[in-house]
Amino acid sequence: MRFTGSVECRRSSGLSTLTLVGRDAAGHQVHLSLLGDCPPDLPARLDTASVDCLDASRYCIAAGDRTWTVAAPRIYLHYDLSEAFYSAVPPRPVPLAKRLFWRLVLSAAASPIGRRWLAR
Secondary structure (H helix, E strand, C coil): CECEEEEEEEEECCCCEEEEEEECCCCCEEEEEEEEECCCCCCCEEECEEEEEEECCEEEEEECCEEEEEEEEEEEEEEECHHHHHHHCCCCCCCHHHHHHHHHHHHHHCCHHHHHHHHC
16 A cells, blocks of 8 residues: 555554554555554654555565555455445435424524523
C-alpha cells in the first residue's frame, strides 16, 4: 500500500491495533489497520508512507529514510467511499410540513412560556 501526502497513525490501546489513515494515489481516503504490536517509536504523523508485506504476518512501514517492522497476524484495508456515494446520491429534500413543524417547535423552545408548554 502506498500513501500520498500526510498519513495519520492511530493506536488503539485495547486491541493492540495500529491504523494508518491517509490517501492513496487515486485520492481516496484509506484506512489500513494492522492488528498486532505497533512500534513504540512510530510518530503520530508520517509523510508519503508505504506498507510492504515481508511475510505472512510481518509488515514493513517505510516513510522517508525510516522503517518500522510490525508483527500483525491480521491486516484490514478499508476505502472510505462516502464522498463518491454522497456525490452520486443527492440528498432528499425536506417536506414543507416537516420544516414548518420544526420551525414552530424551535420558536416555542426559544421562550420560557413555550418551553413550559413543550415540557407538558
